[in-house]
Amino acid sequence: MITTSLALALLAQPSCSFPTIQLPGDPFVAKVVVVADANGEVDASLLEPAGFAIAGKPLGAPLNATKLKLPPGTKLSIEVDLAAALLASGQVGDFELDWLGDPAGAQKVRRIEAFETSDSFLDEVKFPTAELAQFRVLLATNQGQMEVELWPDVAPGMVRNWLELCRTGFYAGTLFHRVGPGFMIQGGDPKTKDPSKRGEWGTGNGPRTMKDEFSSVKKHERGVLSMASSGPNTASCQFFVMHGPYPSLDGKYSCFGRLVSGYETLDKIATANGTVGRDRTVSPAQPQRIDKAIIMRVKAN
Numbered sequence: 253m254i255t256t257s258l259a260l261a262l263l264a265q266p267s268c269s270f271p272t273i274q275l276p277g278d279p280f281v282a283k284v285v286v287v288a289d290a291n292g293e294v295d296a297s298l299l300e301p302a303g304f305a306i307a308g309k310p311l312g313a314p315l316n317a318t319k320l321k322l323p324p325g326t327k328l329s330i331e332v333d334l335a336a337a338l339l340a341s342g343q344v345g346d347f348e349l350d351w352l353g354d355p356a357g358a359q360k361v362r363r364i365e366a367f368e369t370s371d372s373f374l375d376e377v378k379f380p381t382a383e384l385a386q387f388r389v390l391l392a393t394n395q396g397q398m399e400v401e402l403w404p405d406v407a408p409g410m411v412r413n414w415l416e417l418c419r420t421g422f423y424a425g426t427l428f429h430r431v432g433p434g435f436m437i438q439g440g441d442p443k444t445k446d447p448s449k450r451g452e453w454g455t456g457n458g459p460r461t462m463k464d465e466f467s468s469v470k471k472h473e474r475g476v477l478s479m480a481s482s483g484p485n486t487a488s489c490q491f492f493v494m495h496g497p498y499p500s501l502d503g504k505y506s507c508f509g510r511l512v513s514g515y516e517t518l519d520k521i522a523t524a525n526g527t528v529g530r531d532r533t534v535s536p537a538q539p540q541r542i543d544k545a546i547i548m549r550v551k552a553n
Contacts, residue, residue: 268351301337398514407465418545458489
């Protein structure tokens with residue numbers, strides 16, 4: 253006969269998840285789940301940096317070598333910030349991180365540096381159009397990360413404007429205020445930083461408006477970024493990311509890039525619960541927030 257505690261231990265499995273991208277200077281939080289065995293014991297080192305290793309080398313010495321005592325079958329969840337331990341390890345470049353409690357093995361982590369400049373991307377002398385393709389943007393949201401490649405050959409004005417807004421921190425704290433599964437997620441409105449202006453969300457603008465740059469080649473397909481507008485030549489700061497194909501938008505809005513990773517984050521935001529509007533899109537009940545937009549240079553000059 254299997255006792256209740258043993259049955260719980262069999263049903264619940266240890267697990268660990270952590271970001272696939274490390275931004276030096278930012279938190280790097282691993283979410284760990286452990287389960288007390290039949291004796292009610294948990295290896296405490298699995299809940300600290302010592303439980304993680306790069307190339308077989310733990311990120312630190314165990315701070316607690318004893319076993320935690322819990323009721324058998326108890327599931328314990330904890331978040332471990334590995335940022336300081338990763339910095340102390342001296343790791344340079346991409347790496348494979350292994351949680352020692354996971355028999356599945358190591359997972360790849362990409363280590364990137366943010367590109368910072370005081371020069372405006374609107375300055376064609378500083379940043380010629382051909383050079384803009386060297387940049388990508390990492391949208392760090394409260395639901396995960398999305399990495400964007402840009403299409404300056406298709407919409408140079410939109411790319412310059414968007415990069416400039418990212419460079420100046422314009423998007424930090426703004427929300428994806430309008431979402432639709434199978435349709436798109438729309439964000440970038442500065443008014444969404446203020447909950448008291450909820451009735452005005454979707455009406456905010458940035459410091460400039462742009463001329464339309466429609467494409468007969470790039471379509472509104474899953475993962476494509478496009479600029480929102482309220483009429484001809486009114487695109488400013490709001491943008492949307494396609495969750496599914498929508499051919500009726502082609503030739504009406506300016507596509508300027510596409511996700512290269514982060515589709516699971518796109519899925520989470522697009523399917524957020526909330527209030528359904530007259531156009532059948534959803535105003536999420538919980539904030540779907542852009543924490544920061546990080547510019548990266550991915551190709552050498």
